[in-house]
Amino acid sequence: MDRRMRVSAALIFFMTTLMTIAAFVPGADGPVSRQDALEGGNTTLLCDSTPDTADDELMLLVWYKDNAPIFSFDARTETKWSSITFNTSKRLQADIRQQPTALVISDLRGDDQALYHCRVDFLLAPTRNIGVNLTVIVLPSQPFFLDELGNKVENKIGPYHEGDTLVLSCLVIGGRPPPRISWYSGEDLVDASDGVSDIPGVRENELYLPLTRDNAQSLSCRATNTQLTRPVITALEIELYLPAYNVSILWVGGTDGDALQAGKPAVARCIAHGSYPSPDILWWLDHRHLSQHSNQSIINSSNTAISHLELTPSVGDNGATLACIATNSAMAPDRNSKADVVVLNVTYSPLVEIIKEGDGRLNEIVELDTLHLTCDSKANPPIENYTWFFNDIEMKPNSIWGSVTNTQTLKILEVERKHAGRYSCAAANSVGETRTEALSIIVYYPPECAKGITLVKETLKCNVNGLPEPDTFFWHIQPSGEEIQHLTTGSPVLPLSQVTGGLSGLLEASCEAGNGIASQDKPCKRVFSLEQLRPPQPQQCDLAYEYEEFQMRCVPVENATYYEVSVWRMSTSNASLLLERRGSMGFGVSQALAQGGGGPWLVRGPLGTLKMGDEAAASACNRYGCSRPLLLRPSENLLDAAVTPWWKYKDVGISVGAIVLVVLFITSTSLLIRLIRRSRRKVPVIQVLQLDDVARDYLDTIGEHKVHASCSLRSCSSGYSDGSTESAPAVDRRRKPRTLWEWEPPPPDVTLTLHRESAV
């Protein structure tokens, strides 16, 4: 055993020394495989040491580096050996048990690159050799950048504008085998054209890159010379000015979907992506800049800017364009901004207005015309239904309104007076319901007779209804026994003063009004008696004997234009009063009472001579006829005063009488003047004779100018006289220069002067 050990040791020694002489020849001595390993890493050299046949056995295994042994294993003695110059820091490990046997070299150095081979000796079989051509890869240095001027660039370069060409060299020192240098944008290769630089041991790749938003994002330079590990990478940040590329408006509050509601605040968010540096975000609504309500926040990492806008839209903003504009102020104005626009959909409760269609008249319509009303509306979203109101009460389909009352238009084919009133309509959509102001519709209709014609004082009034108020009145007036008169007035009133002719009889009147709509269908008609317009009966009258005749003197009554006096005499054949004569008197002004200085004026009617039993009557008259007469009977004293002197009847006494008369006249005149002066101081007394009812009734009929059969106090008679002036006595014109039957206003200061006597 000892001997055997010694022999083998000697053999190993021999063999190893021998082998240094006989070098390994690749291919010829055995196959060579290629193996790469990283500097600083480890590698495993494999060698198959199993015998080919079962009866053979392993004798010796030796690993050589470039033909110098670095490790051996003697299977006969189970001894391992390693070169102490190679197996430094225990970097060599061998595992004999596993097949193929593995020799692991760690902590590889650059000079470990060599041709290694393994020699296996067997007891029987011939020696086996395999080679391993080990390449130790030395990684290059970290790439670094130099700009065109040769300045070193660290981490970041710029700023550039989009489209500028970036010219930059990426350099790498060392590396075995020589590394490939490539420019990458993200994972995309942009430039692989590397080469050696002027500096020894340095390789470079000069980049010419037109910059875009995409390729400038993450630019890097990669150097690699092996598959065994990742490339050596240096990234470069490029500051590139960019406009926003995506601006979008989004509703974030106050909306229903994308629909806004008028008057309700809504919040819009605008996001601008990709602008560097961060943009200014401006809001515009149509051409209006919204400055107050916006604010802006920025997320630097993702080049995102966000702005919020609180907007309270109005109805008029429906369809307006809301724009969000992101402007990069660092860039040229022509390509620095990007915008998003949305069209506002502003919903609102309908805006409604009631309109009368047709002739342009705002709210007037003529009876039987067609009333056509439209509920003019504006709404978003569209109107769903309409409601109509009449005098503030909702219309239900019925006979007045027809069967449909919920459409946009309301049509009444033949409008009637009951359709006049206040109309309004309401329109509803999903937002709300709005009702219009009321429109008052006036229904015009032609005049029609209401109360007919009435008499008020001295005017006729035509009482008609009609809309508008009638403004033209056509009158047809016929006083009895006269021609018909056609008159036109602009008001419903016709003063009787416009009617010509006598009005003491009946008056047939008709009126027809016009209001511009249509003429009156049936005129108003009426027959009037105007008796009540006659003056009142004279109340204060007396009889006097003046100027050698009897006078009826009366205090004027209101509204009398003239007076009538008459004398009635008892018939000789029967007991009835007959009209003796008649005439008029007075002055015709009703204001007579109000004038006159000292006392009342009097109207005076000459009666001629009166006999015993005669009665004198006075009545006040105007154009409507005469009042009932007042009857007076002369007193005996008065009759006595009127007795004719004897000389008046004798022709013989004329000459004597004339002389006597002259003497008498002179003396009596002077006496009279004195009497007058005395009597003027006395207040004149007028006694009023009141008649009983029967006599009054009788005389009433006489007042009509016509006397029919009538009864007096004394007898019944049928007297008739036509007021014959012929029967009046001759007038004594000597002392009374006035004509008997003419109207004459009384002189202001001449009243009663002579022979004042009282009536009975």
Ligand SMILES: *[C@@H]1O[C@H](CO)[C@@H](O)[C@H](O)[C@H]1NC(C)=O
């Ligand atoms: C060899 O290197 C690998 C990876 O680098 C490692 O996992 C392994 O443990 C190393 N082996 C030895 C023996 O050092």
Ligand SMILES: *[C@@H]1O[C@H](CO)[C@@H](O)[C@H](O)[C@H]1NC(C)=O
């Ligand atoms: C390398 O040397 C160390 C100690 O110096 C030893 O433990 C180890 O076994 C040696 N390697 C081989 C393969 O012999």
Ligand SMILES: *[C@@H]1O[C@H](CO)[C@@H](O)[C@H](O)[C@H]1NC(C)=O
């Ligand atoms: C070993 O590899 C190197 C390159 O890595 C080569 O130049 C050399 O010729 C190779 N040797 C043999 C023997 O194949």
Ligand SMILES: *[C@@H]1O[C@H](CO)[C@@H](O)[C@H](O)[C@H]1NC(C)=O
């Ligand atoms: C813009 O951004 C929005 C949301 O951020 C996105 O949905 C849209 O696709 C983008 N458009 C483009 C052209 O990038």
Ligand SMILES: *[C@@H]1O[C@H](CO)[C@@H](O)[C@H](O)[C@H]1NC(C)=O
């Ligand atoms: C506006 O919004 C309303 C409610 O969502 C919708 O009914 C209507 O169709 C929209 N109008 C437009 C023009 O988009």
Ligand SMILES: *[C@@H]1O[C@H](CO)[C@@H](O)[C@H](O)[C@H]1NC(C)=O
């Ligand atoms: C964003 O960047 C600008 C300058 O580029 C800086 O002033 C600002 O403070 C940054 N904001 C945040 C939130 O990082």
Ligand SMILES: *[C@@H]1O[C@H](CO)[C@@H](O)[C@H](O)[C@H]1NC(C)=O
């Ligand atoms: C302003 O922006 C902040 C978020 O940055 C937001 O919470 C706030 O509501 C905005 N104000 C308005 C008025 O939009």
Ligand SMILES: *[C@@H]1O[C@H](CO)[C@@H](O)[C@H](O)[C@H]1NC(C)=O
């Ligand atoms: C009209 O529309 C409103 C709102 O859509 C609804 O509430 C109402 O009942 C409708 N009226 C009729 C009569 O259809």
Ligand SMILES: *[C@@H]1O[C@H](CO)[C@@H](O)[C@H](O)[C@H]1NC(C)=O
């Ligand atoms: C006189 O006529 C006027 C106007 O018609 C009237 O008001 C007045 O009552 C009349 N007087 C008398 C006494 O009838």
Ligand SMILES: *[C@@H]1O[C@H](CO)[C@@H](O)[C@H](O)[C@H]1NC(C)=O
């Ligand atoms: C009375 O006499 C007059 C004639 O003096 C006569 O006209 C009249 O008819 C008579 N009347 C009566 C009732 O007989």
